[in-house]
Amino acid sequence: MTVVNARLLPPPTLRYGDQGKVKEIVPSLGSWNLLNSCVVEGGNVTYWALISFDQSVTDHIAAAFVSNLSRRCNELGVHMAEQAVIPPVLRRLEDLDSSRLEKNLRDVYNQASEAIHDRGPETRLQLLVCVMAEKHPAYGELKRLCETQIGIVTQCCLSKHVKQCKSQYLANLALKVNAKAGGRNVTLALELPRMCPVFNRPTIIFGADVTHPSPGDDTGPSIAAVVANIDWPSANRYIARVRAQSHREEIIEYLREMVKELWHEFCVKTSSRPDRIIMFRDGVSEGQFDQVLQQEVVALKEAFEEVGGPDYKPLITWAVVQKRHHTRLFPADDVHKDKNNNILPGTVVDSTITHPREFDFFLCSHAGIQGTSRPTHYHVLWDENEFKSDDLQGLVYNLCYTYARCTRSVSVVPPAYYAHLAAYRARLYLDSLGGSDTSASLRGMRSGTASSGGGSSSRAGAPVVRLLPRVQRNVEEVMYFC
Numbered sequence: 310m311t312v313v314n315a316r317l318l319p320p321p322t323l324r325y326g327d328q329g330k331v332k333e334i335v336p337s338l339g340s341w342n343l344l345n346s347c348v349v350e351g352g353n354v355t356y357w358a359l360i361s362f363d364q365s366v367t368d369h370i371a372a373a374f375v376s377n378l379s380r381r382c383n384e385l386g387v388h389m390a391e392q393a394v395i396p397p398v399l400r401r402l403e404d405l406d407s408s409r410l411e412k413n414l415r416d417v418y419n420q421a422s423e424a425i426h427d428r429g430p431e432t433r434l435q436l437l438v439c440v441m442a443e444k445h446p447a448y449g450e451l452k453r454l455c456e457t458q459i460g461i462v463t464q465c466c467l468s469k470h471v472k473q474c475k476s477q478y479l480a481n482l483a484l485k486v487n488a489k490a491g492g493r494n495v496t497l498a499l500e501l502p503r504m505c506p507v508f509n510r511p512t513i514i515f516g517a518d519v520t521h522p523s524p525g526d527d528t529g530p531s532i533a534a535v536v537a538n539i540d541w542p543s544a545n546r547y548i549a550r551v552r553a554q555s556h557r558e559e560i561i562e563y564l565r566e567m568v569k570e571l572w573h574e575f576c577v578k579t580s581s582r583p584d585r586i587i588m589f590r591d592g593v594s595e596g597q598f599d600q601v602l603q604q605e606v607v608a609l610k611e612a613f614e615e616v617g618g619p620d621y622k623p624l625i626t627w628a629v630v631q632k633r634h635h636t637r638l639f640p641a642d643d644v645h646k647d648k649n650n651n652i653l654p655g656t657v658v659d660s661t662i663t664h665p666r667e668f669d670f671f672l673c674s675h676a677g678i679q680g681t682s683r684p685t686h687y688h689v690l691w692d693e694n695e696f697k698s699d700d701l702q703g704l705v706y707n708l709c710y711t712y713a714r715c716t717r718s719v720s721v722v723p724p725a726y727y728a729h730l731a732a733y734r735a736r737l738y739l740d741s742l743g744g745s746d747t748s749a750s751l752r753g754m755r756s757g758t759a760s761s762g763g764g765s766s767s768r769a770g771a772p773v774v775r776l777l778p779r780v781q782r783n784v785e786e787v788m789y790f791c
Contacts, residue, residue: 313662315638317645318655320718321707322498325349326386333498336710338647339654339676339718343480347386349545352490354382354389354436358421360398360413361440362405363468371397371440374471378438381479387487394424394434405447411454418459433783436486439465449737453778457738460781462489462789481715488713488791493545497707500542504707505700510584513575514538514708515568516547516724518591520732521557529739530554530774533561534732536724537571539578545711547724548574549731549790553739553777559597560604565612572616582617585694586625591725593629598690601629606691627691628701630725636662636671638684651677654718656684657702668692670702674709675720685721713791731790738778 323334326347334341359375375393382389395417404413414437421434439451448465455461464486470478484494501508516536522529530553538544550567561567576582588609593601606627613623638656640646645653652673659670668689673682687705689696696704705722712719712726719726780789 310639311662312641313638313658314660315645315652315656315658317653318657318703318706320655321710323495323710324498325495326351328386336718339674341716343385343716347384348484348487348492348494349496350493351386351388352487352492354387354486354490356394356421356425356432356434357390357436357438358393358395358398358417358434359438359440360400360417361468361471362400362402362445363440363442364399364401365442366399366440366468366471368397368399370472371399374440374474377474378479378482381476382483382486385480385483385487387483387490387492389486394421402442402445405441405445405451407447407450410447410450411458414451414454414459414461418461434461435490437461437463439463440468440471441465442468450741452734453738453741456734456780456784456789457778458781460783462784462787464489484716485714485791488788491546491787493540493543494713495711496543496545497711499707501544501704502542505696505704507585507694507696507700508542511541511579511581512544512585512587513541513572513583514544514724515571515586515588516591516722516726516728517561517564517588518725518728518732519554519559519561520592520729520736521559528556530556531558532732532735532739532777533563533567534728534735535561535564535567535571536727536731537568537575538724539575541575541579541581541583544708545713547727547788548785549727549788550785551731551735551777551780553735553774555774559593560600561608564605565608565615568609568612569616572612582621584623586613586623587694588625588627589630589722589725590627591630591632591721591729593631595688598629598688601627602690624693625691626689626694626696626701629688629690630721631686631688632683632721634686636684636686637681638671638673639681647676649677649679651682652684655706657706658684659698659702664688668696668698670698672702672705673720674706674718674722676717683720687722713788727788727790734790735777739775742775742778 320336329347330345379389379391425432455463519533521531534551536547536549540546552563554562656673663669671684673684709718712723
């Protein structure tokens with residue numbers, strides 16, 4: 310055990326919608342509630358439907374859930390129609406089988422399309438609420454069909470919660486629905502330009518992660534995901550781009566293409582060109598830092614030169630986010646610990662146990678609910694913005710309070726968290742496809758060969774990288790992965 314000096318960062322003031330009684334909240338111990346508050350910007354869910362795959366959900370239960378969910382959403386400022394466009398569709402558990410699932414989903418979509426056909430050529434089903442009895446293997450198949458084939462944003466929930474209809478559960482569901490409808494749940498009262506002088510110019514914040522196939526899979530592709538905010542001066546709404554790449558390749562092969570797409574979306578949505586870039590890169594070990602600098606940072610600069618010309622050189626800050634380490638922090642006194650004897654949210658250590666020359670720090674941004682809190686290690690590999698330690702640490706900690714899916718501060722900065730969720734969603738797409746051949750409608754940037762993972766292999770040749778299904782345009786414009 311080593312005694313180290315730590316600092317405790319103050320929690321940020323959070324701003325909610327003006328229509329609620331409580332417009333600003335200062336969280337206590339990393340959590341807060343939505344009592345008497347409304348979301349900052351409510352999305353519009355005019356056309357939605359519900360399908361249940363649990364025979365115990367009756368017409369009465371489904372109708373009550375529809376009514377309660379829409380009422381709770383509207384109380385929180387999410388503009389959701391009081392009734393679904395069609396009566397709730399009730400199916401059995403057997404209808405989740407792959408042979409029946411697509412037909413059931415398309416039937417609901419077609420019925421809803423007929424019901425809203427006369428309301429304009431651009432109208433379509435915006436949200437499909439899916440009720441299941443338990444966590445089911447067909448979850449991935451359902452997401453793939455809806456998001457890549459049919460073009461519907463979905464929200465799944467368990468029937469036990471549907472029957473209870475507790476206010477807290479409905480509120481949590483409303484947060485997810487609002488994020489998927491293009492709304493914003495919460496924002497920082499002190500917007501980024503006022504928080505730090507670095508943000509005096511439009512800034513785009515990226516998050517990137519790569520997930521690898523399970524240990525027993527020696528042929529499956531790795532999946533890279535990059536997300537970026539499309540709002541400014543706040544950073545609450547993110548969109549994602551995903552690509553499959555060579556087996557167990559940690560360096561993002563198609564980073565340049567994904568960054569160019571996200572950069573273009575940011576420019577369109579904000580009507581401004583970003584002059585400052587912040588990248589939070591997850592999943593990189595210390596032995597790969599040089600590779601990241603030589604390949605990914607260079608690819609990022611090349612992407613901006615391609616989209617903005619040789620004179621366009623935004624300032625880049627590149628930080629690696631690490632959760633897989635063995636460092637644990639314990640409070641030395643009773644003043645700076647919570648009821649579980651964990652360190653308090655906002656505890657930061659940037660001396661003694663950090664690198665003697667480089668820019669890194671440990672930050673515990675969440676409240677430990679179970680077990681010992683694991684601080685997140687942030688290591689800045691490239692910093693053209695010349696961040697001061699206090700400014701970057703404050704930025705990361707404040708952003709951890711803007712995670713869209715809950716009213717708690719999270720342990721990892723949200724852009725990196727969202728990238729992980731997007732990569733996981735793409736992994737579900739591939740898993741649901743199983744061993745079937747990829748059709749011509751599936752997309753990757755280009756076919757490549759998978760690496761053998763560094764060891765000898767009895768395979769005659771490395772397999773071609775499987776291509777990911779293409780997410781429909783109307784789906785990828787929102788936080789469908791949330």
